[in-house]
Amino acid sequence: MMNSGLLRLHDAIGCLLGAVRRAASISFVIAAAPGLLTVCGAMPTAAQAKPSISQYDQPKYPADFTHFDYANPDAPANGSLSFENYSELQTYDSLNPFLVRGAPAPxxxxxxxxxxxxxxxxxxxxxxxLIADDVEVAPDLTSATFHINPAARFSNGDPITAADVKYSYDTLTSPQASPLFNAQFSIIKNATVIDRSTIRFDFKHAERDAPLIAGDLPIFSPKWGMQPxxxxLPFDQISSMAPISSGAYLIESRKNDKQITYRRNPDYWAANLPSRRGMFRFERITFNLYRDHYTQLEAFxxxxxxxxxxxxxxxxARKYVGKNFDNGLLKKGEFADGPAQMQGMLMNxxxxxxxxxxxxxxLTLALDYDWMNRMMFYGQYRRTNSYFEASPFGATGMxxxxxxxxxxxxxxxxxxxxxxxxLKQPDTIPPNSLRxxxxxxxxxxAQAGWHYRDGALRDANGTPMTIEIMDDQPGMDRLILPYMQALDMLGIQAHMREIDSALYEKRLDNFEYDMTTFIYPPVTIPGAELTRRFGSAAASEVGSENYTGIRSKAVDSLIHSxxxxxxxDDLEAAxxxxxxxxxxSxxxxxxxxxxxxxxxxxxTLGFPKTVPNSYQYExxxxxxxYVKAPGAQATQKLQAAQSASSTTATAH
Structure with a gap:
């Protein structure tokens, strides 16, 4: 129901299996006891650098791989993509995605x-x-040393150096950046420049995902924010100045706070790297932000x-119809996905x-999911019973x-x-019922001290239970209103407050709400995001992901495990x-x-035949x-016309 452009954060003492620097694709694997590390069956005396790393086992792709299976390296690299709202945000007011305030550009x-x-x-x-062409993980997993590809460049032509990487890390873990990034990289103790092309990250303690977390560091130029x-400018004041890009695109144009066009950098240095081949095939990408989903759909x-x-x-189920579907210009597609998100109504x-x-x-018993799925969702949804739904990391049975x-x-x-x-979430399938x-x-x-009297559910002091359910999506009212009616049957005075996305984000960041629907994006493998979402320390950090305010030593202990x-096996058990x-709870x-x-x-759009196992849809x-080649488009149009003609002839 809620569009989510949210970040996807997927989170090593080990067995280093492999060869020499830039020569083989190897993973690090934690042995049964700390310090037990092998290379090709022998005890190493020092770490070895490798171009790829894996948290478990070996990486899927060998050193000489040419592209990911889910990429099409032969896809045309031209044309434009017109996209709508990337996330739930309806406007943007910042070109800096690393700040706690402001809505970043799509x-x-x-x-x-x-x-x-x-x-x-x-x-x-x-x-x-990518920017680093190999990484050397310490045998005891207390550090990881990255070597920067000599060809790596910012969009202004400057080479990317180890000093730039350190600047990016120091900035993102400073008070000037959103605490989400400080939390993401909290396992890192410090970053040390070894030489112009080499940087070492020391970790606070050994964790098998720590080197990968360091590898997730986004890189930006110290010259971003430089005035004539x-x-x-202080980093937290850089909002309207276009970034000096380390990525594939540049900002071509902006039109108020509802439109932005990115242009692929023709000098993007990494375009032919195996990890980028078949990627970023649109020459231009334009986002047009609409105030509501109805207008979005009609524009499409x-x-x-x-x-x-x-x-x-x-x-x-009902609205994807019309002449452009009939004439073959538009099409509906359903694509398989991996682990499911946890969507729920948070209680603060x-x-x-x-x-x-x-x-x-x-309050969980008052949601009649089965009625909603039958009457409003056309049976398209499944009930969420786990924070790790559709994943081997979720609990089932005993x-x-x-x-x-x-x-x-x-x-x-x-x-x-x-x-x-x-626990299996309560259903209302007979003989069960909402009543x-x-x-x-x-x-x-009643056991908690809340009793119905004088027309409301009240505590021992006579104070009625009133709940404000906050949201920024117009379509959510048809789901929240039936829930409010069920709460009313319990004597709970609930009301919905719909606000614009900017105010919603501000209130969410500052924990100023009673209840709100929220999505925890899925991860392929649980890791550091557990601390950000459920750890006690994050409960009091403004802008953290611990929106419910969990402060539990037991939860902290299991996160540590x-x-x-x-x-x-141990990760799945934990x-x-x-x-x-x-x-x-x-x-x-x-x-x-x-x-x-x-x-x-x-x-007119094409996509690779192989769909990734886990991905953010947008x-x-x-x-x-990509945009199909003109010949492929013409062939498809002819086939569509022949199919339509055949259908008409059969009807006659």
Whole structure:
């Protein structure tokens, strides 16, 4: 339902299997005990540099790979893409995506800022050369040293140096940048320039994903923000000045706060790297931002936009019709996806009324998902039962032995239900019903000290329970209103407040809300984002992702177990145990997810035959789709016309 352009953050003592610097594609693997590290079966005396790294096992692609399987290196590299709202933002007022204030220009981070290394989209966690052409991971995993490709350049022609990488790291972890980036790179203790092309990141402690986190660092020039007088603006004041790009695109033009056009840099140095071949095929990409989804869809149907990612089941089922669908100009496509997002209605536990888990549990019982899916979603959605839905990291059934080994020391500080079967969200399929669920909710509220009297649900002091449900999406009202009606049956006075996206982001960053629907983007492998989303330290950081305000030593302990896991089995046990605790703590009202991407597009666009295992829908289109060659377009139009003619003849 909610368009999400949100960041995707996928998060090593190990076994270094491999060859020499820039010679082979090798992974680092944590051995059974810290310090046990092998290279081709022998104990190494020093780390070796490698062009690619993997958190587990070996990278999928060898050293001599030419392109990712989900890229088409032969795709035409011309034409333009007209895109609509990249995210839920309806306007933008900043060209700096690293600040806590302001709404950044659509997809500016992806299009204009390359990272040290490139994550692949069809592996759990592997990275390949980009700005860095190799990385040397210390045997004890306390540091990673990156060598910068001598050909790497900023858009102004300056070579990218180790000093530029250090400047980027120091800036993003300073108070001038959003705390989200400081949290993302919190595992890094410091960055040290070794020479012009070499930089070492030292880590606060050994974690197998730490080198990959360092590889995720976006790089920007110290000259960005430089004024004619030679003085550089403070980083948090750089908002209207175009970035000096390290990525594939430049800003060509802007039209107020609702339109921006990017132009592919003809001198982009990395265009033929294996990690970039078949990528960024559009010469120009234009974003037009609309105030509401209805206008977005109508613009697409009229041919004013080339593609639209649809998050509304109703729109997808009923509105993607018209002459341009009939004549073959437009088409609907459904594409498989990997791990599912966690979408739910967050409860802000900084508010006293949400601090009792029985109250939170009661609120989850008031959502009639089955009725919504049947009456409004055309059966297109599935119920969310896990924070790691459709993933091997989510809990199911009874906890296994490894899960119990992690949970037993926490007994007494976690819900006792975590030692039993994993919770299945309440349904209203007969013989179950919403009314039955509400009776259970009423009893839970009474146990927590909330009783119905004088026309409202009140606490011991007579204060009524009132909840403001905040949102910035016009279409969400048809889902929130039935939920509010169910709450009203419990005596809870709920009301919806719809605000513009800029104010919504500000209130979200400052935790100024009671409840709101939010999406935690999926990750292929859980890692550092667990700390940002659920760690106690993040609960008091303005702009952090711990929106619910979780402060739990048990949750912190399980996050630590996940981050220090030495193999996939241990990681799965830790995340499944964490999943049980999060679900049984009722921090949000789980909603639903779509099993894949729904994308409407012009048939003049093409896409690779192989779909990635896990991807952000918008960036898959922007990064890997292309405009078909004129000959291919003509052939397709002829086939469409022949098909239409044949259908007409048959009808007659």
């Amino acid at each position: 997809d500016v981070l992806n299009l204009m800022f390359d990272t040290l290394m490139q994550r692949s989209w069809d592996e759990l966690a592997s990275e390949y050369p 007088n030679g003085k550089r 149907k009229a041919g004013d936009a080339d593609v639209i990612v649809e998050y509304s089941a109703t729109q997808w 536990m900084r508010k006293p009324m949400f601090q009792d888990p029985r109250v939170r549990h009661a 906890p296994g032995q490894k899960e119990l080994a992690l949970l037993e020391p926490l007994r007494g500080s976690v819900p006792p239900e975590v030692f039993g079967p994993m 039955g669920n509400l009776r259970v909710a009423r009893d839970l509220l 996940a981050l220090s896991a030495t193999n996939l 995340t499944r145990a964490l999943d049980r605790v999060l679900i049984y 009722f921090y949000l009202v789980p909603e639903y997810y779509a099993p894949g991407a729904r994308i409407g597009y012009k048939t 960036d898959w289109v922007i990064d890997y789709w």
